[in-house]
Amino acid sequence: MQSQFDSGAKDQKANRPLVAEFRAATKRYGTVLAADALSFGIGKGEFLSFLGPSGCGKTTALRMLAGFETPTSGEVYLDGERVTDVPAYRRPVNMVFQHYALFPHMTVAQNISYGLMQHRPRPDRADVARKVDRALDMVRLSGFGPRRIWEMSGGQQQRVALARAIVNEPKVLLLDEPLAALDRKLRREMQIELQTLQRQLGITFVLVTHDQEEALSMSDRICIMRGGRIVQSGSPNALYDQPISRYVADFVGKSNFIDGRLTALSATEGQIETPVGQRFAGRVSGALPLGSKAVLSIRPEQIDLAKSARTGAEAVTVINRIFLGEHTEYLVRHASLGDLLVLVARQAEASAGSFAPGDAGFISWAPETGLILPQD
Amino acid sequence: MRLYAFAVYLFLYLPIAVIAIFSFNAGRHASQFTGFSVQWYGKALSNPFVTEALWTSFIVALTSALIASVFGTMAALALQGMKGRVRVVADALIYVAVMVPGIVIGIATLIALVTLFGWINPLLALLAPEGQAPQLSMGYGSLIAAHALFSMSLVIIILRARLAGMDRSLMEASADLYASPFATFRQVTLPLIFPGILAGFLLSFTFSFDDFIIAFFVAGSETTLPIYVFSSIRRGVTPEINAIGTMVLVVSLLLLVAAQVILRRGPKKEGADAA
Numbered sequence: 001m002q003s004q005f006d007s008g009a010k011d012q013k014a015n016r017p018l019v020a021e022f023r024a025a026t027k028r029y030g031t032v033l034a035a036d037a038l039s040f041g042i043g044k045g046e047f048l049s050f051l052g053p054s055g056c057g058k059t060t061a062l063r064m065l066a067g068f069e070t071p072t073s074g075e076v077y078l079d080g081e082r083v084t085d086v087p088a089y090r091r092p093v094n095m096v097f098q099h100y101a102l103f104p105h106m107t108v109a110q111n112i113s114y115g116l117m118q119h120r121p122r123p124d125r126a127d128v129a130r131k132v133d134r135a136l137d138m139v140r141l142s143g144f145g146p147r148r149i150w151e152m153s154g155g156q157q158q159r160v161a162l163a164r165a166i167v168n169e170p171k172v173l174l175l176d177e178p179l180a181a182l183d184r185k186l187r188r189e190m191q192i193e194l195q196t197l198q199r200q201l202g203i204t205f206v207l208v209t210h211d212q213e214e215a216l217s218m219s220d221r222i223c224i225m226r227g228g229r230i231v232q233s234g235s236p237n238a239l240y241d242q243p244i245s246r247y248v249a250d251f252v253g254k255s256n257f258i259d260g261r262l263t264a265l266s267a268t269e270g271q272i273e274t275p276v277g278q279r280f281a282g283r284v285s286g287a288l289p290l291g292s293k294a295v296l297s298i299r300p301e302q303i304d305l306a307k308s309a310r311t312g313a314e315a316v317t318v319i320n321r322i323f324l325g326e327h328t329e330y331l332v333r334h335a336s337l338g339d340l341l342v343l344v345a346r347q348a349e350a351s352a353g354s355f356a357p358g359d360a361g362f363i364s365w366a367p368e369t370g371l372i373l374p375q376d
Numbered sequence: 377m378r379l380y381a382f383a384v385y386l387f388l389y390l391p392i393a394v395i396a397i398f399s400f401n402a403g404r405h406a407s408q409f410t411g412f413s414v415q416w417y418g419k420a421l422s423n424p425f426v427t428e429a430l431w432t433s434f435i436v437a438l439t440s441a442l443i444a445s446v447f448g449t450m451a452a453l454a455l456q457g458m459k460g461r462v463r464v465v466a467d468a469l470i471y472v473a474v475m476v477p478g479i480v481i482g483i484a485t486l487i488a489l490v491t492l493f494g495w496i497n498p499l500l501a502l503l504a505p506e507g508q509a510p511q512l513s514m515g516y517g518s519l520i521a522a523h524a525l526f527s528m529s530l531v532i533i534i535l536r537a538r539l540a541g542m543d544r545s546l547m548e549a550s551a552d553l554y555a556s557p558f559a560t561f562r563q564v565t566l567p568l569i570f571p572g573i574l575a576g577f578l579l580s581f582t583f584s585f586d587d588f589i590i591a592f593f594v595a596g597s598e599t600t601l602p603i604y605v606f607s608s609i610r611r612g613v614t615p616e617i618n619a620i621g622t623m624v625l626v627v628s629l630l631l632l633v634a635a636q637v638i639l640r641r642g643p644k645k646e647g648a649d650a651a
Contacts, residue, residue, distance in 0.1 A: 068548055088551040089560075101549035105567045114563075115553035168553070 016043035018077075019204045020065060020172055025074035027060050027228075034060040036228035037074065042172065042206060047198050049207040049215040051251065052225035058208045060228070062174050065206065067091045079171050089118075094165035095174040099181065100157050102149045108160050109145035112136065115168040135167035138197065155186045162194075166201060173198075175207040179214060191217050212252055216240070224248050244286035245374045249297045256303070256340045258296040262372060265290045270372045272296045276336045282370030293375040300343035302369040305330060306362050307353065313362035316340070318355040330355060332363060392625065399618035416615040417623070426620060429604035433585055436516065436600060440523035441580035447524070448531025448580075449573050453565075455532070456539045467536065473529040478589035485522045486593040489514065514596025522594045523587065527580030534579070534639070538572035575635040582631045586624065 018041040027035040035057045042048050050058035063069040064076055067088030075084045083091055094115065102111050112132045116123055136142050139159035144152070152160060158178065165173055175194075179187045195218050198205045209215050215222050216236045223233040224247075232239060232248050243249035246257060258280065264271035270284040272294050280296050288294055306313065316332040319339065328349050330342040342363060344352075355361055399417070403410035420426050455466055493512045500510060546568070550560040588602035595603060601624065605617055 066552060068551075088548070089554050089556055093552075095549070095552045097545050097549055099543065099545065101543060101545040103546060103549070103564060114550070114555070118554040118556075118559060164553070 016045060018042060019044045019046075019079055020206075021077040022061070022064070023075040023077070025061075025064055025071040025076055027057075027064060027069055028072040033228045035064065035071070038228075038230065039074075040223065040230060040233065042204060045202050045204055047195070047205045047207070047218060047220045049209060049219040049222045050225055051209060051212060051215040051222050053210055053251075056225040057228035058210075058223075058225045059176065061225070062095075062176055062206060062208045065172065066093055066095050066174050092170055093172045093174055094168050094170040095176060096158075096161045096165050096178045098177045100161040102157055102160055102164070104149050106149070107145065108136075108141070108147045108149065108152065111149065111160055112145075112164045112167050114164065131167055132163075135163040138166065138200075139163045139193075155182055155190070158182060158190060162197075166197070166203065169201075170203065172204045172206055175205060177209055177211075178207070180209075180211070187214070194218060216252065222252075224251055242285055243297070243371065243373065245376060246295045246297065247376060249371065249373060253299065254341060254343075255297045255299055258298070258337055259375070260294060260296065262288055262290055262292055262294040270294075272372050274336065278336065280370060281367040282372045283368060284372045286374045288372065288374055294372050295375050297371045297373055298340075298365055298369060300329065300341040301327075301345075303340065303342045303363050303365045305332065305342045305344055305352075305355065306364070307355075309362045310364055313364040316361055316363050318357055318359045318361055320357055321355060328354065332361065334363070395618045396622045396625070399615060399622040401615050401618075404615070416619040420616045420619045420623075423616070425599075425604060426601075426616075429599045429601045432516075432598050433601040436519045436523060436591075436598075437581045437584035440520045440527055440584045441577050443520065443524040444527035444531050444580040445573055445577040448528040448576060449535060449569070451528065452532045452535035452539060455536060470529045470532050470536075473526070474533065478587070481522070481526060482590040482593035485518075485525070485590065489518050489521075489594060514594055515598050518594040518596060519591060519598060519600070522590050523580075523584040526590065527576075527583055530579050530583065531573070531576035534576045535569060535572045538569050542568055571638045571641065575639045578631045578635040578638075582628045582635075586628055 020042040022038045022040055024037045024039050025035055026033070026037050038057075038061060050061055052058050060069060064071055065078075067083070067086060067090075070085060075082055077083065078091060078093065103114065106114070109129075109132050112135055113128050116128050116131060132145060133142070136145060139162050141156060141159050141163065144156070144160075149157065149160070158181075161178070178194075179190050182190060191214060194205070198218075207215065207219065219236060221233060221235055222239055223230045224239065225231065226247060232244050234242075236252075239248060239252045243252060249255045250257070258272070258274060260272040260274040260280075262270055262284075263273040263279065265284060265288070268283055269281065270288070271279055271281050273279050282296050305316075309315070314334055314337070316334045318330055319333050320331040322329040322331075326346050328344045328346070330344060332340050332342055334340060340363065398409065400412050400414065401409050402413035402415070455463060458466065497511050500512070504510075542565075546564055547560055550564045551557070555563060586602060587600075588606060591600050591603055592606070599607075601620065605620055608614075609617060
């Protein structure tokens, strides 16, 4: 199972030299364990995300990297150097704050040049101005330098915060829920922009987010966190296709879960038996002994909804239909399995016909698309 | 209800208005208005006792406000760094200091200073046995010290509110951008709380300039403007006193309005930033 834990992490990007590393970094607040012996490396030029609900330790991890928190025990390395006790202002990393934290008493240009101006001896003014202009160009805010912060919209402030960080050419750029305050459309735009920027600059990005879509769309690698630990790390694809637990499957994408007990186990195949005695086959992922509580996870898009019964199909009643454009999402009710989500592609619906609430239907899925996972 | 409100305002402001109006009275008597004149302003400002008291008040107010602003700011910043119960207690004590009646502070300060002088003066006499020893006594020093002490709590309260409304991540952002703690203070914290400091300074100045009760106890042989007014009023209310009162009122009101304007303008910028 160890190989699956690191599934996808061994892609070409993970083999780059490390720019940052945590070695058993632990952070305790009183009795709360915010980071529990975190050990991981971040490759040069990688786009890494920490994904998890609030309180899972992702922000603590980021703040230990920035230097705002000192680990209770363990070590943090940046660019090969031990920086565990080095204060934030001596670390070659920069952060984009959740609410931007732009200095309200300064202009946009003064905000962006702030980091450069802290160097002693003072840098050449013309040189600073040139760098600020280049950073403004990069975030598509050319000419906004003399503006006041409160004259900028939320999206523009976001870009200023980004420019203020990247102008310093940090070894690692830290992003703390940077898009949380933007509306949906702007968020998508910024996602694309961040990705483009990261490729252009070649800077390592470390993103903290609770938004799975954000993490999935931008990252090379995602660390799913829970209770101060990394539950699973891997490429977005690997996490989606091979989650090692119900927690990960639930957090990355949508999924249907059928509770039961593992009744048969071969190398990778297994069988789950529900409390009412129904049996379903599936691939086994994660560490599961025979007879233990398990859950069968089936992605909504893997389920086929048909009007007529086929062998192995289950009868359901359609409860709700949500039109999503390229897909239609059905909520169907099964007598013993409960409510299930089914995603039907537009083309499939066009050929097979659509369902209305109250209609009867039959669901089926290929056994190999079901994943049998540990219950937690 | 409207009538009540009207009556309240009438009782509050009518006496003040009367003083202001009668300060322009041409006649000698405070009871009947005989014509418009600014002669009492001229008389008041050419009276050497008045100008000296005014000067004393000004020096005391300026010095105590400066001291209160500097030390109040330092105390507020230190309080901001405190946590939990210690901070709650410290905050509560500051509010108590503002609410304690002036007369209690006056007496307490007097007793404390007299006791202190009682210890120090013999020591000073020992150090300089020629009989040339400087002796501490009530005067400018005690006035400034007492006013600075009281004003400091005003400054702390204003700054605590301002610091609490300030986004902590601004300081973190500054540190993240390579600014040392001192550079962060100079470039971010200080500019952002400066309106609060200025407002605290103005309020402290106004308080000290107007204060009678505390000054009465600790002024020693010095005469501040309120003390002068109090002592001369025993010889009857003259239009000259009205003129002085009106001048003090105008100066105080202007300073208070200035403090309010500064305090209001400050957070607006931050608010716009957060939006």
